[in-house]
Amino acid sequence: MTLTTGYERVTLPLANAFTISRGTTEAAENVIVRITDEGGMTGIGGAAPSAHYGETADTVEAVLPDLLAVVEEIGDPHALTEIERRMAHVVERNPAARCAVSIALHDLAAKRTGLPLSRLWGLNPTEAPTSSFTIGLDTTPKVREKTADAVDEGYSVLKVKLGTDRDKELIEAIREEAPDATLRVDANEAWTPRETVRNSRWLAEHDVEFIEQPVPAEDPEGLKFAYERSELPIAADESCLTLADIPEIADKCDIANLKLMKCGGLLEAKRMVHAARAHGLEVMLGCMVESNASIAAGAHLGPLLDYADLDGSLLLADDPYEGVDLSQGEIRLDELDRPGTGARRAE
Ligand code: MG
Numbered sequence: 001m002t003l004t005t006g007y008e009r010v011t012l013p014l015a016n017a018f019t020i021s022r023g024t025t026e027a028a029e030n031v032i033v034r035i036t037d038e039g040g041m042t043g044i045g046g047a048a049p050s051a052h053y054g055e056t057a058d059t060v061e062a063v064l065p066d067l068l069a070v071v072e073e074i075g076d077p078h079a080l081t082e083i084e085r086r087m088a089h090v091v092e093r094n095p096a097a098r099c100a101v102s103i104a105l106h107d108l109a110a111k112r113t114g115l116p117l118s119r120l121w122g123l124n125p126t127e128a129p130t131s132s133f134t135i136g137l138d139t140t141p142k143v144r145e146k147t148a149d150a151v152d153e154g155y156s157v158l159k160v161k162l163g164t165d166r167d168k169e170l171i172e173a174i175r176e177e178a179p180d181a182t183l184r185v186d187a188n189e190a191w192t193p194r195e196t197v198r199n200s201r202w203l204a205e206h207d208v209e210f211i212e213q214p215v216p217a218e219d220p221e222g223l224k225f226a227y228e229r230s231e232l233p234i235a236a237d238e239s240c241l242t243l244a245d246i247p248e249i250a251d252k253c254d255i256a257n258l259k260l261m262k263c264g265g266l267l268e269a270k271r272m273v274h275a276a277r278a279h280g281l282e283v284m285l286g287c288m289v290e291s292n293a294s295i296a297a298g299a300h301l302g303p304l305l306d307y308a309d310l311d312g313s314l315l316l317a318d319d320p321y322e323g324v325d326l327s328q329g330e331i332r333l334d335e336l337d338r339p340g341t342g343a344r345r346a347e
Contacts, residue, residue, distance in 0.1 A: 001075045004036040005068040007100070009057050012291055013317045016146070019137040021163025021190035022052065028289035029057035032321075033064065033100040035108050037077055043108025044321070044343045046293030047100035048261050048312065053241070055261075060097040066090050067101050077108045084265045095242075095264030096288075102265030103297040103341065111340040117300040118333050121270075125333035128302025131310040132159040132184055133329055140166065140173050147177040154328035157182040159212075159309055163190025168202060175206045184307075186212035189238055193222035200230040210255060213237040224252040235284055235307075243272050250279035255307065257284040260298055273304045287312040296323025296341040302331040322346045 013027045031047040049055035070086045083105060087098045110117040118125050133155040135146050150158060158181045160174055174183065185208050191199060196214035203211065210233040215222040217238040227234045235255035239245065241262040249256060256276040263269050269285070276283045285298055285305050290312035298310050310326060313319045323342045325332040336342045 007033045015317045020161045021188040031060045033104045035104045043104040045100040045103030047096040048288035048290035049096040063091045063094045063097045096261040098264040107340040123303035128331035131308040131329040132157040133311045134159045144173045147174045159184045163187045187214045189216040193225040196226040197229040200232045204231040246275040255282045259286045282306040292321040292323030293343045296343040299324035
């Protein structure tokens with residue numbers, strides 16, 4: 001079959017500048033991929049490249065022609081396994097670029113069968129956990145204000161970025177503004193192993209659920225030290241990129257935080273879910289700052305997850321794409337009224 005492909009870069013300003021321990025982002029650049037079959041049906045996917053992992057919109061655009069050549073050559077939108085495997089062979093790095101193609105193909109394949117992607121996978125659309133909404137770093141009064149706004153908007157699970165010299169003050173302010181919320185903490189590699197153990201004690205007193213990536217990914221033994229002594233469960237994000245990382249982190253954390261843009265495709269993400277479970281880990285799916293062109297696909301993995309952090313589109317000032325309804329963090333897969341991932345241009 002002749003498959004027609006194309007892509008375009010989109011700049012996505014954030015509603016608020018987003019700061020984590022490593023730096024601040026004011027706008028994200030995503031690259032949107034389209035794959036159209038002979039009947040005119042189109043699958044949509046998005047790449048949300050992360051400079052932390054060596055990708056930018058430029059590197060995505062540089063490799064997409066080679067990746068889309070694989071799609072056109074194989075010419076079968078249902079050959080998902082073969083296309084993902086060949087793409088990983090053609091462009092070994094650049095997972096966000098490969099992921100955009102994987103998502104667009106899955107969207108097209110599901111549309112061609114007339115089913116939402118999660119139903120094509122045989123998943124129960126009512127089983128997705130509630131997604132967290134992230135509170136980035138800021139001055140304490142601003143963090144207080146953002147937390148109050150999030151609670152007003154109905155978010156019940158908040159993920160709090162830490163890694164400053166006033167982490168305790170931030171958590172106290174957030175807990176005051178959100179007394180009933182589930183709170184998770186992400187230090188983005190900013191703490192030492194010993195700091196993590198110390199911090200876990202007062203975080204536990206504030207009823208925090210778990211700590212994400214407290215120590216640098218380059219220090220696996222430090223992660224293990226923290227995991228063995230922390231009062232709270234530890235999630236691995238920067239330490240957990242691809243399938244091969246799962247056995248490496250299995251004795252160093254409680255939760256594997258997968259991201260489509262780190263692992264390079266939806267089939268690879270599903271393999272990681274099952275590998276993580278086989279190693280006794282719980283599974284979380286996170287995201288970058290992404291439009292619904294890719295977030296919608298992540299939502300369909302919802303029923304396989306213990307924890308979801310799919311707020312990438314919710315952090316944008318305006319998303320040109322709509323997908324699965326994620327308002328208040330509820331992943332409303334069961335309300336999706338169209339086949340595929342649900343990604344389409346917003347009207
Ligand atoms: Mg993280």
